[in-house]
Amino acid sequence: MKTTIEIADPILAEAREVAARERTTLRALVEEGLRAVVAARSERPAFVLEDAAFRGGQGLQPEFEAAGWDELRAAAYEGRGG
Structure with a gap:
């Protein structure tokens, strides 16, 4: 699926450097990051205010x-003082 997102220039430049260094694509790097975040957030319980x-x-x-x-x-x- 295609989508458009805005990414701050500094993090995009850094991500491109990482992708080049690891000989992978920016797409693969973004997908890996999204999978890691989604997995981490689904493991922790929902916050419940006391x-x-x-x-x-x-x-x-x-x-x-x-x-x-x-x-x-x-x-x-x-x-x-009030």
């Missing part, structure tokens, strides 16, 4: 139950 949600279940502390956003933000940043 659930770090806080479930206090009791809502806000009594002194903040009737507070507006400005008051909540001021309390959150108190002493932190």
